[in-house]
Amino acid sequence: DILYVLFTSGSTGDPKGVIISHRNVICYMEWSKKAFHFDQNTVFGNQTPFYFSMSVLDIFQTVCVGARLVLIPPQKFIMPGELLSLIEKEQINTLYWVPSALCLLANLGALDKDKLKSIEKVLFAGEVMPAKQLNMWRRALPNVMYANLYGPTEATDICTYYIIDREIEDDEAIPIGRSAENMDSFIIKDNGTLAEGMEEGELLVRGSSLAYGYYNNPKKTNEAFVQNPLQSAYREIVYRTGDLVHYNERGELIFISRKDFQIKFMGYRIELGEIEAAASSLIQVDRVCCVYDTEKSEIVLFYTGKMEGSQVEGALRNKLPNYMLPRRYIKLVSMPLNLNGKIDRKQLKQQLYMRSSG
Numbered sequence: 001d002i003l004y005v006l007f008t009s010g011s012t013g014d015p016k017g018v019i020i021s022h023r024n025v026i027c028y029m030e031w032s033k034k035a036f037h038f039d040q041n042t043v044f045g046n047q048t049p050f051y052f053s054m055s056v057l058d059i060f061q062t063v064c065v066g067a068r069l070v071l072i073p074p075q076k077f078i079m080p081g082e083l084l085s086l087i088e089k090e091q092i093n094t095l096y097w098v099p100s101a102l103c104l105l106a107n108l109g110a111l112d113k114d115k116l117k118s119i120e121k122v123l124f125a126g127e128v129m130p131a132k133q134l135n136m137w138r139r140a141l142p143n144v145m146y147a148n149l150y151g152p153t154e155a156t157d158i159c160t161y162y163i164i165d166r167e168i169e170d171d172e173a174i175p176i177g178r179s180a181e182n183m184d185s186f187i188i189k190d191n192g193t194l195a196e197g198m199e200e201g202e203l204l205v206r207g208s209s210l211a212y213g214y215y216n217n218p219k220k221t222n223e224a225f226v227q228n229p230l231q232s233a234y235r236e237i238v239y240r241t242g243d244l245v246h247y248n249e250r251g252e253l254i255f256i257s258r259k260d261f262q263i264k265f266m267g268y269r270i271e272l273g274e275i276e277a278a279a280s281s282l283i284q285v286d287r288v289c290c291v292y293d294t295e296k297s298e299i300v301l302f303y304t305g306k307m308e309g310s311q312v313e314g315a316l317r318n319k320l321p322n323y324m325l326p327r328r329y330i331k332l333v334s335m336p337l338n339l340n341g342k343i344d345r346k347q348l349k350q351q352l353y354m355r356s357s358g
Contacts (some may be wrong), residue, residue, distance in 0.1 A: 006020060029060050033065060035181070045086075099133070103129075129174055155239060162253075163177070185253070200246040202245075285303050299324075299327055
């Protein structure tokens with residue numbers, strides 16, 4: 001019994017229709033209600049468009065618990081004062097936003113405690129949340145529940161989560177935590193064996209929120225939804241997320257980057273996400289995005305903030321080995337966002353091409 005088909009291109013740019021069932025969503029709603037204590041007093045402030053998988057929580061949890069859902073017009077995010085006034089007026093107490101939206105308020109110094117005093121929960125997903133901006137929110141609103149949620153559309157939006165209950169350093173990766181109640185996850189190395197300890201590998205997930213596959217696309221379905229490589233006794237389908245992860249010394253699951261964000265440069269294997277994390281921790285840098293220019297074989301860092309490129313490079317020399325340092329630093333007035341409100345990597349790559357051809 002299919003509930004909806006949500007088209008997503010992911011990082012490949014190739015649109016695929018993800019088939020989600022009633023059971024997938026019901027299981028998601030049941031565990032998230034318990035994990036985050038949603039009830040009839042919850043007032044969601046919806047930021048994500050309804051064609052983006054993050055909106056599933058806002059829409060269906062509202063129906064499940066009899067909550068209230070306030071649709072925030074996209075233009076409000078261009079005018080932070082009006083956004084805060086809307087939150088105050090509607091007494092919104094739960095935000096489930098992409099990090100770019102949360103960073104916008106933090107970077108503009110717009111975290112007004114009085115206008116945000118109704119906020120009880122701040123959840124985020126869809127892209128990496130920089131710890132520096134998270135800490136700005138935590139200092140402004142210290143009594144709020146903060147949670148980092150992770151998951152692809154193929155897992156009905158979320159498969160792991162981390163309720164932040166300890167201090168996070170500005171240059172630290174925020175954990176993606178543990179598997180949701182109805183899901184399970186494990187890490188597979190390149191050789192197909194189970195990762196041990198803090199070893200890095202691809203995250204595979206299974207459970208009752210796993211999608212049926214891709215609509216009318218058996219080839220892509222068979223590539224991503226595969227037999228569990230650790231199980232040969234019976235048929236068990238798992239989803240290959242394409243995300244590289246590992247456990248830290250605390251036993252917390254850490255997202256590293258997409259597998260397709262991993263490059264080979266000067267004989268080294270480099271995760272562009274690690275460069276972004278280091279740059280994001282710099283005090284006078286607001287947002288960052290690292291891309292690889294295949295034509296020139298060089299790493300390029302786009303960023304917004306007060307620092308000049310030479311200053312960013314100098315600061316990164318204290319944080320990264322030489323082979324990981326970007327070769328170019330491009331300062332932007334603002335970071336381009338896609339329709340979902342996330343940093344638009346494709347547009348930045350197009351800018352590189354235009355700069356090269358110009």
